[in-house]
Amino acid sequence: MWHLVLKNKEMSGCGLAGIIHTKGELLPGELIIKSICLQEERGNGLGAGFAAYGIYPEYKDFYAFHIMAESKEALERVEDFLSHRTFLGYQEPIPTRKVKTIKNPPLFKRYFVKPKFEGELAEACEDFEDDYIVNLVMEINEKIEGAYVVSSGKNMGAFKGVGYPDEIAEFFRIDEYKAYIWTAHNRFPTNTPGWWGGAHPFTILDWSIVHNGEISSYGTNRRYLELFGYKCTLLTDTEVVAYILDLLIRKHGLPIQVACKVMAPPFWMEIDEAPPEEKELLTALRMVYGGAMLNGPFAILFAYNGGLVGLNDRVKLRPLYAARKGDVYYMASEEAAIRVVCPDPEEVWAPKAGEPVIVEMKPGSIPNQKSYLKPRPREVEEHELGIRCKHPAL
Amino acid sequence: MSLELDVSTLHYSKVNRLLREAILEGEKEIVLKGVNGHRYLAAGVSANVKIDIYGIPGLDLGAFMRGPVINVYGNAQDGAGNTMDEGKIIIHGMAGDVVGYAMRGGKIHIKEDVGYRVGIHMKAYMDKVPVLIIGGKAGDFLGEYMAGGVIVLLGMFSRYPERPIAGLFLGTGMHGGTIYIRGKVKESQLGLGLKPYALESEDEKLLEELLKDYARDFGLDPSEFFKEDFVKVVPYTHRPYGRLYAY
Numbered sequence: 001m002w003h004l005v006l007k008n009k010e011m012s013g014c015g016l017a018g019i020i021h022t023k024g025e026l027l028p029g030e031l032i033i034k035s036i037c038l039q040e041e042r043g044n045g046l047g048a049g050f051a052a053y054g055i056y057p058e059y060k061d062f063y064a065f066h067i068m069a070e071s072k073e074a075l076e077r078v079e080d081f082l083s084h085r086t087f088l089g090y091q092e093p094i095p096t097r098k099v100k101t102i103k104n105p106p107l108f109k110r111y112f113v114k115p116k117f118e119g120e121l122a123e124a125c126e127d128f129e130d131d132y133i134v135n136l137v138m139e140i141n142e143k144i145e146g147a148y149v150v151s152s153g154k155n156m157g158a159f160k161g162v163g164y165p166d167e168i169a170e171f172f173r174i175d176e177y178k179a180y181i182w183t184a185h186n187r188f189p190t191n192t193p194g195w196w197g198g199a200h201p202f203t204i205l206d207w208s209i210v211h212n213g214e215i216s217s218y219g220t221n222r223r224y225l226e227l228f229g230y231k232c233t234l235l236t237d238t239e240v241v242a243y244i245l246d247l248l249i250r251k252h253g254l255p256i257q258v259a260c261k262v263m264a265p266p267f268w269m270e271i272d273e274a275p276p277e278e279k280e281l282l283t284a285l286r287m288v289y290g291g292a293m294l295n296g297p298f299a300i301l302f303a304y305n306g307g308l309v310g311l312n313d314r315v316k317l318r319p320l321y322a323a324r325k326g327d328v329y330y331m332a333s334e335e336a337a338i339r340v341v342c343p344d345p346e347e348v349w350a351p352k353a354g355e356p357v358i359v360e361m362k363p364g365s366i367p368n369q370k371s372y373l374k375p376r377p378r379e380v381e382e383h384e385l386g387i388r389c390k391h392p393a394l
Numbered sequence: 395m396s397l398e399l400d401v402s403t404l405h406y407s408k409v410n411r412l413l414r415e416a417i418l419e420g421e422k423e424i425v426l427k428g429v430n431g432h433r434y435l436a437a438g439v440s441a442n443v444k445i446d447i448y449g450i451p452g453l454d455l456g457a458f459m460r461g462p463v464i465n466v467y468g469n470a471q472d473g474a475g476n477t478m479d480e481g482k483i484i485i486h487g488m489a490g491d492v493v494g495y496a497m498r499g500g501k502i503h504i505k506e507d508v509g510y511r512v513g514i515h516m517k518a519y520m521d522k523v524p525v526l527i528i529g530g531k532a533g534d535f536l537g538e539y540m541a542g543g544v545i546v547l548l549g550m551f552s553r554y555p556e557r558p559i560a561g562l563f564l565g566t567g568m569h570g571g572t573i574y575i576r577g578k579v580k581e582s583q584l585g586l587g588l589k590p591y592a593l594e595s596e597d598e599k600l601l602e603e604l605l606k607d608y609a610r611d612f613g614l615d616p617s618e619f620f621k622e623d624f625v626k627v628v629p630y631t632h633r634p635y636g637r638l639y640a641y
Contacts (some may be wrong), residue, residue, distance in 0.1 A: 038431050315510070316510040316533060317508070319490060319509075334431055334472075337431065339431075339449075
């Protein structure tokens with residue numbers, strides 16, 4: 001069984017780092033390793049992880065499933081499940097190195113898949129494909145004992161486990177990857193167990209998120225997400241944020257700026273002072289999306305195929321810095337973590353509480369690029385709002 | 395003679411050990427180069443020494459210190475001057491969150507902006523009156539629960555032209571000390587029950603003296619500061635929450 005470590009509550013301060021090249025050029029893993037390792041003091045060896053975008057160009061149109069399993073049998077159960085429900089393009093063990101301090105790691109394997117729809121729906125639209133994949137992830141996490149999906153997006157992957165960032169980087173050979181977006185996390189678990197599945201990033205499809213803080217509203221958020229078909233199985237508060245992003249931005253079509261106002265809404269006293277149109281919008285968001293509001297202290301970085309976003313809670317109870325040099329943007333919990341890889345940035349700033357730093361790549365930079373700056377024009381039917389929507393032929 | 399150290403490859407605990415050893419041996423001037431994220435520099439040091447830091451010092455710079463004069467040629471991170479007792483921290487760039495937390499003496503001069511919760515719970519006792527001067531703008535909760543001392547917010551050297559001079563909840567729960575703000579601040583930004591007041595002649599005298607010292611540290615012309623009027627925020631009672639639970 002998983003060895004769950006639940007430490008007594010101590011002084012906390014996870015560390016975050018993120019880098020994006022806005023023209024889609026590939027950046028070596030060494031950069032993100034340096035940036036997160038400078039913040040070693042912010043973690044306690046009970047979790048670290050990386051998300052990398054652009055690492056599987058040869059399978060860019062396949063969903064890359066990173067699977068973590070406690071045993072061969074668990075892995076076989078996942079394989080059996082995937083062979084029934086997907087077309088398997090390619091599979092291989094995720095390359096790892098032996099690290100002295102990492103004892104008895106789980107098994108890691110990656111599968112590059114496409115949805116296998118039953119019946120007539122061979123040419124499903126992309127939305128259905130994404131929903132199909134989200135449902136697969138939920139099913140594996142919920143029903144297959146001893147196995148979890150670490151990531152499931154196209155041309156991206158998450159690598160995470162129990163250890164310090166340098167150990168996890170060594171274990172997963174992060175130095176051998178190049179990516180146009182990187183995020184990293186150094187964990188100091190406070191209220192939830194330090195286990196392999198509880199390390200950050202948390203992901204769904206190509207969303208990945210790393211988080212410093214506590215989502216005190218976890219219970220509310222979790223119940224809210226369940227209404228739309230999402231299942232929280234990873235025993236850590238941050239998991240809800242990944243699904244909230246998927247729900248608000250991909251499913252409901254909110255622009256990122258608006259989704260961030262749902263997660264970190266202004267105070268009512270600020271809403272009262274806003275111009276009429278903005279006041280109406282902010283009031284509506286708080287009424288409609290109360291269940292998706294994140295309460296508690298947080299600094300988060302989230303990424304998708306095309307962008308990197310940093311966001312603080314509305315009173316900035318956790319640190320966050322951002323910087324730019326040329327086409328590359330950096331974000332981290334400490335300015336020093338940026339300077340260690342970019343000693344002379346053109347701009348450095350401390351983002352305002354509750355106001356996202358949204359960095360999207362220039363259009364046409366990468367395959368399957370996404371942009372979420374504008375509202376989606378398509379009308380969405382009520383039954384399409386959750387991930388368990390009824391596809392015509394399913 | 396001063397001691398010069400390049401600390402870029404050293405862990406902060408080693409740097410602090412070297413610093414303390416040098417001070418014990420009577421060193422009066424120490425220059426640290428290649429600083430990047432090194433924590434707790436000069437924390438708890440009780441000596442009259444001058445320390446010049448080139449780079450970005452890490453969290454809790456000069457925490458609990460009594461006496462050192464620290465120049466930071468770069469930006470400082472969170473918690474600089476945490477509970478400091480005597481001495482001075484001069485930051486030639488910007489600084490992070492919770493700077494000057496529970497400060498009880500000495501001075502912190504910051505050229506540019508600061509983050510959130512700066513100067514919270516500053517306190518004063520007899521001749522110990524801590525002073526925190528910010529050349530740029532501040533985030534929310536400046537001077538929250540302030541019990542004594544002086545905060546001066548100039549808003550002049552900011553990298554955030556779009557932001558107001560201070561965030562929300564300025565001085566919330568303050569029950570001692572004074573916050574001086576250059577220019578105007580919206581009443582809705584102040585903590586419950588607080589109001590901005592015009593300066594009296596004593597305030598002007600004090601400000602002139604404090605800002606002269608500040609200007610000297612950064613090579614500025616002090617008369618520039620007074621081209622705009624200041625307001626001051628003081629507690630309306632020494633027990634703002636005295637009746638909170640006694641209705």
